[in-house]
Amino acid sequence: MSLAEDGQPVRAKRLPRAVRERQIVDAAVSVFSRLGYHDASMDEISEVAGISKPMIYAYLGAKEDLFAACIHREATLLLEAVVGGIKVGQPPDVQLWHGLRSFFGFVGEHRESWRVLHRQSIAQGGPFTEELMAMRQRAISLVAAVLMRTGSDEGVGEAASVAGEPLAAALVGAGESLADWWLDHPEESPSSIAARLMNLVWMGFGNLVEDRVWKPPRDE
Amino acid sequence: MSLAEDGQPVRAKRLPRAVRERQIVDAAVSVFSRLGYHDASMDEISEVAGISKPMIYAYLGAKEDLFAACIHREATLLLEAVVGGIKVGQPPDVQLWHGLRSFFGFVGEHRESWRVLHRQSIAQGGPFTEELMAMRQRAISLVAAVLMRTGSDEGVGEAASVAGEPLAAALVGAGESLADWWLDHPEESPSSIAARLMNLVWMGFGNLVEDRVWKPPRDE
DNA sequence: GAGTAAGGCTACGGATGAGTAGGTAATCGG
DNA sequence: CCGATTACCTACTCATCCGTAGCCTTACTC
Secondary structure, eight states: OOBOTTSOBOOOOOOOHHHHHHHHHHHHHHHHHHHOTTTOOHHHHHHHHTSOHHHHHHHHOSHHHHHHHHHHHHHHHHHHHHHHHOOTTSOHHHHHHHHHHHHHHHHHHOHHHHIIIIIIHHHHOTHHHHHHHHHHHHHHHHHHHHHHHHHHHHTOOHHHHHTHHHHHHHHHHHHHHHHHHHHTOTTSOHHHHHHHHHIIIIIOHHHHTTTOOOOOOTTO | OOBOTTSOBOOOOOOOHHHHHHHHHHHHHHHHHHHOTTTOOHHHHHHHHTSOHHHHHHHHOSHHHHHHHHHHHHHHHHHHHHHHHOOTTSOHHHHHHHHHHHHHHHHHHOHHHHIIIIIIHHHHOTHHHHHHHHHHHHHHHHHHHHHHHHHHHHTOOHHHHHTHHHHHHHHHHHHHHHHHHHHTOTTSOHHHHHHHHHIIIIIOHHHHTTTOOOOOOTTO
């Protein structure tokens, strides 16, 4: 238990429910990220949140519910960041570029969120996967829409239009694991990571080995 | 406890240690894959293996050791499959194609192995990640070597040679998550999955949206 | 400034599951 | 055929940790 300097037990200051809920989810994301779902104990989360355990149960329910709340909040934030980064009316490669930059920008600034979101929720399976699947599906649709827009503008080829969704899935997957890889190689900048993936998926190795690379437009 | 039809307790038949160890690891892979590291209990593994729990401890040590043994065995098998699938002396795109096909072929026939290897070991972190990292690094080096060979043959461009390793990392990552995606969309064939990734990383979207696709050579 | 609702706490029950102690039966070298 | 070795088992101990019962205490409300 926490004791003040005079040895008296410390009671947390009274705060409105909304604020506490935020603090609790913050703490939970941090602990889940560091220890994983199972090794994270409700006791530790409550300690990090600066509050006692029964409050978590009162506000956010059981451990599963708490975890689901984490997933949901972080997924929403991530998607908003990516959607917000894309400017309509641009050519598709530029849209893709901005989307990737927003994505890696978010992951770079919220590594803990990403760790919980991707690694943990995938590994747990069950009810958590659904939340993640929903987000991934939205991301895939987004990418597919960008590609299809190109198609309708310029008369897309048969192969691409038929395979739009799975290709988008592959790209989203590539982004996910490159982000994972990045967790373990944190020295790179978000833009440089985004550029790597952009070159890989837009130009392809076939072009890259002959030094034909993709470059962002002037205005960045 | 297991009882025979006459109500007598059943004692497992005596078998040499090597055989039992194999059975135990087989059972462990299956249970870890289905339930995840933490929810898998040693009791259930012993039951699936058709043997009692102390035998596991006697032969393979604690739960962590058992899991590490699973990772190690499956990783070795996977890498051997991929390396064995690549024929030297072929052009780089064909080598890549064969490597991808072997990879997805293995994952398709050993979904349980892949689930343990990738999803579980990544999520657990700690000592298990190392084993996986080592394997991934070997895969990355392999891919990088294929790309670099192209470079020295045809005078590779500055961008590609500088970025060889990270690009290979991105490709390996893309393969990993496409395999993960595949776990949840099992209706596709291994070749079709491999072809998707091949097109994505070799041709790039830039080509695909204009219907320029990559096709395997005549002899498959 | 009493009443009350909402924020906060300590301390425990109960389940689960890792790991072990200590003993029995089958095989093998002599 | 007889130790000795090795395979194998049942039945526990002990720690961890989720979730809750029951009880204070602070701050608005009239």
